[in-house]
Amino acid sequence: MFAYELHRMHHAELVREAAAQRLSRDAARAARASKGTRRFGRRSAGHDSEGRVGPERGRFVRAA
Structure with missing residues (x-):
């Protein structure tokens, strides 16, 4: 019985420890x-994730 209790405690x-x-x-x-999200946010400050739309594309951005 003692060995079993030691086993259960271990x-x-x-x-x-695993948790x-x-x-x-x-x-x-x-x-x-x-941290990576913050760096990306600073690097692309002021721009949308799609980027700027040129005059030849009109006012709509590319669909997902």
């Missing part, structure tokens, strides 16, 4: 994603 500890690693990895990934 398993619970491993599950907690903590997953959380830190997801937080780092989210931080990198938001």
Whole structure:
């Protein structure tokens, strides 16, 4: 019975460690994603994502 309890405690500890690693990895990934978005936003400040429309194209932008 004692070996089983030790096994259960060890398993619970491993599950907690895995959850903590997953959380830190997801937080780092989210931080990198938001950092890239901010850089892109600064680089294209003042322009739409489609870009400027020339006079030959009229006033409509390209459809998605």
